[in-house]
Amino acid sequence: KNQVEQSPQSLIILEGKNCTLQCNYTVSPFSNLRWYKQDTGRGPVSLTIMTFSENTKSNGRYTATLDADTKQSSLHITASQLSDSASYICVVTSYSGGGADGLTFGKGTHLIIQP
Amino acid sequence: EPEVTQTPSHQVTQMGQEVILRCVPISNHLYFYWYRQILGQKVEFLVSFYNNEISEKSEIFDDQFSVERPDGSNFTLKIRSTKLEDSAMYFCASSRTGVGEAFFGQGTRLTVV
Numbered sequence: 001k002n003q004v005e006q007s008p009q010s011l012i013i014l015e016g017k018n019c020t021l022q023c024n025y026t027v028s029p030f031s032n033l034r035w036y037k038q039d040t041g042r043g044p045v046s047l048t049i050m051t052f053s054e055n056t057k058s059n060g061r062y063t064a065t066l067d068a069d070t071k072q073s074s075l076h077i078t079a080s081q082l083s084d085s086a087s088y089i090c091v092v093t094s095y096s097g098g099g100a101d102g103l104t105f106g107k108g109t110h111l112i113i114q115p
Numbered sequence: 116e117p118e119v120t121q122t123p124s125h126q127v128t129q130m131g132q133e134v135i136l137r138c139v140p141i142s143n144h145l146y147f148y149w150y151r152q153i154l155g156q157k158v159e160f161l162v163s164f165y166n167n168e169i170s171e172k173s174e175i176f177d178d179q180f181s182v183e184r185p186d187g188s189n190f191t192l193k194i195r196s197t198k199l200e201d202s203a204m205y206f207c208a209s210s211r212t213g214v215g216e217a218f219f220g221q222g223t224r225l226t227v228v
Contacts, residue, residue: 034216034217036219041204041222041224042221042222043119043121043206043208043219043220043221043222044158044206044219045219046216046217046218049216089157089158102160102163102171103148103160103217105157105158105159105160106157107156107157108157
């Protein structure tokens with residue numbers, strides 16, 4: 001069964017500090033991995049999307065890494081801001097694309113930035 | 116910038132009533148999805164729709180659920196007889212390709228009382 005596991009479940013850091021969120025997956029066949037940011041009560045918003053051949057991808061202060069061999073990804077947030085407080089969801093797409101096996105969601109890491 | 120829009124943003128309904136959640140996907144997208152997220156839990160897949168028919172559905176998507184694309188722009192989710200456990204955020208998403216970027220709407224918060 002395809003699964004995506006994220007850690008930690010929740011994280012509290014001080015404004016200005018860096019943090020790294022982890023994602024491990026067992027999804028096959030693999031198509032791509034996405035990180036989404038979800039503000040409370042809002043829809044997920046894409047941060048990065050990475051295919052099998054990509055090791056790292058940045059989007060401003062967000063840098064995602066992917067190790068397809070170990071099936072691990074991380075999302076590093078640099079110089080955190082109060083607006084970074086949200087849930088960060090790792091989503092893995094399998095080869096068949098859309099559908100029940102298309103997108104497998106992790107439970108998310110709930111990040112709180114304190115002033 | 117194109118976006119997926121959902122209406123209403125919040126709906127309160129009595130148990131046993133029918134509700135229709137509406138979505139307008141991004142105009143050149145071909146794949147459409149409904150997901151739900153019960154408070155405090157992860158996002159769960161309900162159904163995908165392509166070429167005017169359901170392509171995949173989860174075990175959650177039972178006979179009380181149906182989807183429709185009544186015209187060229189709207190994509191609806193109908194729940195025929197709501198139950199208390201249907202209370203959740205319902206997200207519509209669309210994608211130009213089945214494996215490409217999926218864009219989510221802001222969600223409809225459904226509260227069944």
